[in-house]
Amino acid sequence: MSDALSAIKRFSRYQSDDAQSGEPVHCPVRDVLDRIGDKWSILMIMTLATRPQRFSELHRAIRDISKRMLTQTLRDLERDGLITRHVFPTKPPSVEYCLSPLGHSLLEPMASLIDWADRRHSDIHAARVRFDGAPCDVPHS
Amino acid sequence: MSDALSAIKRFSRYQSDDAQSGEPVHCPVRDVLDRIGDKWSILMIMTLATRPQRFSELHRAIRDISKRMLTQTLRDLERDGLITRHVFPTKPPSVEYCLSPLGHSLLEPMASLIDWADRRHSDIHAARVRFDGAPCDVPHS
DNA sequence: AGGGTAGGTCTCATATAAAGACCTCAGACC
DNA sequence: GGTCTGAGGTCTTTATATGAGACCTACCCT
Numbered sequence A, B: 001m002s003d004a005l006s007a008i009k010r011f012s013r014y015q016s017d018d019a020q021s022g023e024p025v026h027c028p029v030r031d032v033l034d035r036i037g038d039k040w041s042i043l044m045i046m047t048l049a050t051r052p053q054r055f056s057e058l059h060r061a062i063r064d065i066s067k068r069m070l071t072q073t074l075r076d077l078e079r080d081g082l083i084t085r086h087v088f089p090t091k092p093p094s095v096e097y098c099l100s101p102l103g104h105s106l107l108e109p110m111a112s113l114i115d116w117a118d119r120r121h122s123d124i125h126a127a128r129v130r131f132d133g134a135p136c137d138v139p140h141s
Numbered sequence C: 001a002g003g004g005t006a007g008g009t010c011t012c013a014t015a016t017a018a019a020g021a022c023c024t025c026a027g028a029c030c
Numbered sequence D: 001g002g003t004c005t006g007a008g009g010t011c012t013t014t015a016t017a018t019g020a021g022a023c024c025t026a027c028c029c030t
Helices: A002-020 A029-037 A041-050 A055-061 A069-081 A101-105 A107-133 B002-020 B028-036 B041-050 B055-061 B067-079 B101-105 B107-133
Strands: A083-088 A093-097 B083-087 B094-099
Touching: A002 A029, A002 A101, A002 B041, A002 B067, A029 A041, A029 B107, A041 A055, A041 A069, A041 A083, A041 A093, A041 A107, A041 B002, A055 A069, A055 A093, A069 B107, A083 B067, A093 A101, A101 A107, A101 B107, A107 B002, A107 B028, A107 B067, A107 B101, A107 B107, B002 B028, B002 B094, B028 B041, B041 B055, B041 B067, B041 B083, B041 B094, B041 B101, B041 B107, B055 B067, B055 B094, B055 B101, B094 B101
Parallel strands: none
Antiparallel strands: A083 A093, B083 B094
């Protein structure tokens, strides 16, 4: 817990430094979290955690991603140095994506989030049902 | 690490179960992560981690959020049971938001992510500069 | 009467994501 | 030799998310 609080305090410091100084908010933590917080990045990294995979394998593993978003997410992750891309000059060429050491280092913190989500999702679902069913307990207006 | 891998395997199982069965992908972990993975939720929870705060305090702490998104994010978090909302019948009424126990339980996993982001953001920044500066090392076409 | 504060809502514009058609190249099929 | 499939994408169009900022109610202060 003290661990958690110290990270949060560091984070808050970035935030408030920005809030007091000039206009543009530039918190490095937000910068990183905004990037991997998109719809597919976490899923992609988790899918590559088990083994390196090719474009089409990834597309089959994550059926509901479009090719466009698959390409774009892979490019963004490559740009951030979280995955690496190898082109094999076969005919037709095949491309393999795999986690870099940096990407690998993300697995542990991400796993703790996933663990939380897995353990608490029933609580969250219950809260949603409660909220939607009784929208007048605490009127908003 | 074995901890991390077990969470990832559980997650992959959800994914592949969905991939094999009927059409709609419904992985509870993705459901939860997609929600808190939006632009402001993590920031909001972190801001409320230090103490309960009122609408205007939150707006001052997170300067670059619009009132519209502030309201919406708070509603969504309340709906998911992560924060609670108390209206004090002062004149004019004041509204205080604070973390629920469920929201509080999210702090620790989230802090480990923040800690990662904080430690690795310079690596990520360096990777971006490298990628943007040398886009022809591994041609994409 | 004018302005400030608190906690919002509303409308409209833009930025980002997604769906899905299309493309190239090669080998296998018949 | 026509066409089918598969890999690894790109391009165009449409949907959704976010943002800016005007407005609202009710009260207090000057």
